[in-house]
Amino acid sequence: MLRGLALFIGQRRWQTWVPWVLPALLPLFFGAFPGVGSFVHDAYLKAFDTDAEAVGVSAVWQLYAATRWGALVLILLFGPALYGYARHFHLSRLDRIPVLVTLLAVLFALCDWGTTRFVLGPAAKTGTTAVSQASSGNIPSSYYGIEPEWVCVAPLAGQAAEEIPVQGGAFEPARPLLHLGASGGNVVLWDTGADRKSGKDNRTLTLPLSRLRISPTDDPRGTCGASGRQR
Template sequence: MGDERGWTPAQMLSVFAVAATAGGIWLLVRQWTWGEWLAWAAPLVFALVASCVVASGSVLHALYADSLDVTPDDLDVPAIWQAASAVKLLGLLSFALFVPALWGIAKHVHAPFVSPVERLGVPMYVATQMAVVVVCGLWALDSAGDAVKDLRTAAVRRAELPSYFGVEPEWTCVEPTVPAAKLSTRGGVLSPERPYVSFGEAGGTVVLWDEPAGKALQTPAEQVRLVPAADGSVRCTFSYATLPKGD
């Protein structure tokens, strides 16, 4: 909204859709009979409840994590960003209200096709709901997939890493605090001489992305020390010889 170049066609279309949806739903509700309340209100309430349940699970973060072969808990995403991703998903699901809104406008202006189509109201609404859920699922897959693709592209180029709804990957040198023989890793062998893409610590575990190997690497947080790196091209200076002899 603060762009001095003005609104894009997509933004103007979105404003029209929001205004038409709000106005159409109001026109539809004020014309309802008791029978229509039962026929339409139940699907509307169900759609709202189902949308909230789906979005509350942070679907976008789950898809993002799954593409990296980790779990959402491994990413330790702040609650505010989980809520932001839920709002994003609910925004798309809300387009399920657009069809009944247009129907409300058509009934208000007494469009000639209203009477023959009115008998198909509920089946049409159910079909629309299913279509919107499918489109929303495809969009969510594309959103998370594109984010992971951008992350891996940046990792290959050893460049700045992109964030995604509160997920903040960083280039990090991982320095073991125990001898190599005692270092516990899952998903591969840690190479302290090069930086990794780190997602930080979550639940006592450090989650790393090893781009050359194309998989995630996890190690107990108590066995390593994380040192921020400027980018992926630096060489980490750690040596096991620097560890105290008693370790």
């Protein structure tokens, strides 16, 4: 690729090669914005039926996750490198439009493939693996600032579990839940047990953090007491 880029740049004045090469470097600038990393977190958290905003991923970790977009730079530079070889071997003359259109089509296809193959695809696969680990009673590995942890959760004194507003299903304080994160005064928990109403398992629950007592637990298969600690 480097040889192709050298041929491409050597055959043209800087006014003509910069418009080709500069867009290929955009993923580096694109990834410099913290919010871009949330796409990676969202792909991971989709398996948990939640997103980066809900679990409160910090801007620092979003910025770090955004570095994965750097893989697209190599893919986008493939176009100018290929064109450099084409000009060198006289396969293209006078910047014919069909050649440019073909190269652009190839670049778009490669960009789409690269995004799936190197950025969002691996994140989604890791999320699916994390769900499988949680369903088996294990602790999923951390992922760019997301630190899953098994916890016991109980209402604060004087409150019943039925009084706690919850999104995603019934709140069962008797069993450990997987803590995914918290944001905006709410905590996001993953419940692998069956809902007593729907019978559905593997549910994402969102509850108000200020009304709960949360304690870490080492046994996701155990039982939690009314105090929010494992029995």
